[in-house]
Amino acid sequence: MIQNAFYLEDVSIEGAYTEESILATKNFQSRQDDIYLLTYPRTGTTWTQNILIGMVYGLDELSQTGQSEMRFKFPYLEICFEKEGWGHEVANQITSSPRMLKSHMPSHLAPREIFSNLRKNIVVVRNPKDTALSLFKFYQTEPTLVGFKKTDDLDEFLLQIFLEGKLNCGSWWEWTKSWIEKCREYPSNHLLIHYEDLHQKFEEAIGQISDFLGKKRLDDKYIQDLKIATAVDSMKARYERNSQEKDMVNKGQMNRWKSEFSLQIAEKFDDMTRKTFKDDDIATKFI
Template sequence: MARTQNSFVLEGVKIEGAYSEESVLATKNFQGRESDIHLTSYPRTGTAWTQNVLVGMVYGLDLLDGLDHSKMRPLFPYLEMKYMDGLSGLELANQITRVPRMVKNHLPPHLAPQEIFSLQRKNVVIARNPKDTALSYFKFYQTNPNLMKFYTSNGLEDFLDKFLEGDVAYGSWWIWTKNWIDKCRAHPENHLLIHYEDLHLNFHQTAQKLVQFLNLPPMSEESIAALQSKTSVDNMKSRYEQDPKRKGIINKGELHGWRKDFPEGFAEQFDQLTIETFGKEYAITQKFI
């Protein structure tokens, strides 16, 4: 069954891909369960990696063996997505019997499931350096079947201009990230901010934070090391790319790849906007510049 890719603006946010206004608004009004775990991320900030980490942590390391994109879909659905077979992420979520159930979205706070706030659902939020995010997004627009038809940029410089303006799917990284960080700082009891960079540099510490936040049984250092191995970029690529159509979902997973690929002058523009949004000291501590 062919699915429709749409481009629209909803409540100030540009949406492009296999979504509809109805699927996004239904996600906003999602009626979940007390034990639900939400994963919230801007695109290309480590969503698949964090999903794999959470699956191994919550459901067991053995479940990661052979876990590819098609098996992840019903296990950890993407709420606002309309899938190829006509099902929505919401419909898949309602079929899950596991406890706790885990679901993800890419939406800003005002479009995300509102019960995250009203009923204080556990919510893990991912942040990543905007320069690396933009570079990964540029590649994703060119390779992802849901976005390729919307790729209108004339090369990397043109795309980076669009990214700076927020003229990409899910809108401005700066607005999105600032608004979610504000939620995490105001309500740490049910929002945990983690950083893509820390999954690289401080995996064990980040895993322990997740375990504590989600009230899971303690994990030994040996178990965390096994989790890190099973969720490495090479491991995930080997699992996901058994299906040739899934190439590109797991990228290189590099840190600071922008340093060799960014055109002259763009790093300064990104850093200026980041400092204006967060302040210099906070931007540095969050690894945003």
């Protein structure tokens, strides 16, 4: 199992990556109809991948997609798999179109040509407090990360690790701000989706994705079938069918931080959000 920890262009990297795999991702050459999913870790990546599989490839294909199959249907560009090799190499073996590709990298380490060549880029963001809780658990259970677990104490993790950006992919605040800026700089080929909107406005979010991808809008029955097929229990059943990893699909809840965070820690997170986004109205989505 590959486990590395290093800094690259001022970003903390931990897990199954190498400097070479990330730089190769940065220089990755896409195809014209590629679809990218860009997310900070634990912000709805797996859920959105499943939604996109169901929308683009169909519900029958989704029903056959577990964790191992997802690696080949929706490659994770910068990761290094022991058997399959680098994620971008897996992507280059796909002959069907459109390809769907995933990356957790901040915008300055993402493939350069997705901006210059206007690829379709879907960016999903999530409240930092729920993100931090999910990452705390992930560092306890994910095989490629447990070696970098720094504490079993939640408050210590929140204050000294997450707030300081001393974890894989660096600061949530810097990552999120940079991708929001890209979405605004290149609005024609970027779609910003809030994790919370997928929960509260699923049908509306699916319509936005369909429009962005230039696809005919799905009918109501298909959307409801997709919603059921991408519910947590359904995804867990598929992902754990032939896999030893049991925590890739988490609880998928909103506002769980309210029962876990002290008022003092919540305020520190909100202060960082205000400092990062200043007078930008989008800050209210993260407080």
